[in-house]
Amino acid sequence: MKQMWIEANRCTGCGACADICPQKAITMEQDECGFIHPNIGIRCVDCHLCEKICLKREERENTHYMVPITYAAWSKDSDIRFCSTSGGVFSELAFAVLHRSGEVAGAQYRADNLVEHIIIKSEKELYKIRQSKYIQSHPNGIYLAVKKSLVEGKPVLFCGAPCQVAALYAYLGKEYDNLTTVDFICRGMNSPKAYSCWLKEIERMENSRVTRVWFKYKEGGWKSSPRRTRLDFEDGHSVIKSGTDNLFMNGYLTSNLYIRPSCGHCSFKGVPRQGDLTIADFWGIEESLDDDKGTSLVLINSDKGVELFNSANRSLIYQKREFDEIFEGNVCFTDSVSVPVKSYDFLCSLDTMPFSIALKKYSSIPLHKKILKKIKRIMGSRSIKN
Ligand SMILES: Cc1cc2nc3c(=O)[nH]c(=O)nc-3n(C[C@H](O)[C@H](O)[C@H](O)COP(=O)(O)OP(=O)(O)OC[C@H]3O[C@@H](n4cnc5c(N)ncnc54)[C@H](O)[C@@H]3O)c2cc1C
Structure with missing residues (x-):
């Protein structure tokens, strides 16, 4: 096997190397933790294009605004808003591009519930790429497909994690007037292996196959804490996981055990942003702009972003902030999460242990740390009383 140009824990799994390879010698394959990495096959002719594109992602001359124009916003269409993760701004941006006979690239669930990037060409397909899927999407040749559409002169909107947007620009190697990009504030990408193991355990319990996962299900409110996840099953019934029962989401938000190692030192935080626009949840927004149905944070990072936001804003309620x-409210804008060292053991343990047992085992706090925490709490409350 060929020596990789990048350490495994720095590879983001963006897949730009696979798309750029003229020999089609690279495939993206899952490691023992479930994260995809490039695998270089025998057709490799040592042209090193893969290595160059990988470095180029971080070296891009990024002229996006250092102080983005900031809005709180949501879609006027209550159904779209309900079915979206935040305020549904992504869908309204997508409509604006589709109305110009454009195309939109985003992440969809596959039949096996894993996630991949695709391009859609019509409004009726938009549901496929709406909503956050909290696992890493397989790039699936998306950079090649986007380039083809751009070269044909079609307006294209690409939405992905900041590392994926950076990968697209590196792959294209030049500016296209007909391309607009959207990234999101990203807490980190979870292992598809952890997610599959969680689903398998639930399928065993419910005695039916999961046909749809709906993270941050809004019935009961957008801010509901802990978050809800709705699961639909082949036999027609649905289950809503919440509280301590919502294992995958709780584990993601509290233990970081199945987040990709490269997300622990993400190069694409803060400003300037990768995308022409950035979308996220507007956590902490004042009450008058929060009816608990989802308020999006929108950052406009470039002139192209201004242009697209202006063509979508008739469908939005918005206010400048x-x-x-x-x-x-959103520390993940600037800070990477800390991925624990035991994450590797946790992910390997899933080969022999159910998700729930492994999560309990690896996310439990050792006794000495628990005692230390308790002492700190007592000392803290004493100093307040004094
Ligand atoms: C893994 C992940 C972590 C996130 N972390 C945060 C965070 O810490 N703070 C915060 O405020 N917001 C975070 N977000 C963004 C947030 O969840 C919403 O996606 C965003 O606010 C847009 O919401 P919306 O209602 O406008 O549109 P939605 O319809 O919810 O749009 C989601 C968009 O993201 C794309 N997408 C969904 N899943 C993936 C994926 N796995 N990989 C690549 N693209 C995907 C979809 O194709 C679509 O374009 C995260 C999203 C993801 C996927």
């Missing part, structure tokens, strides 16, 4: 407001 100060950029400084976003930091308190």
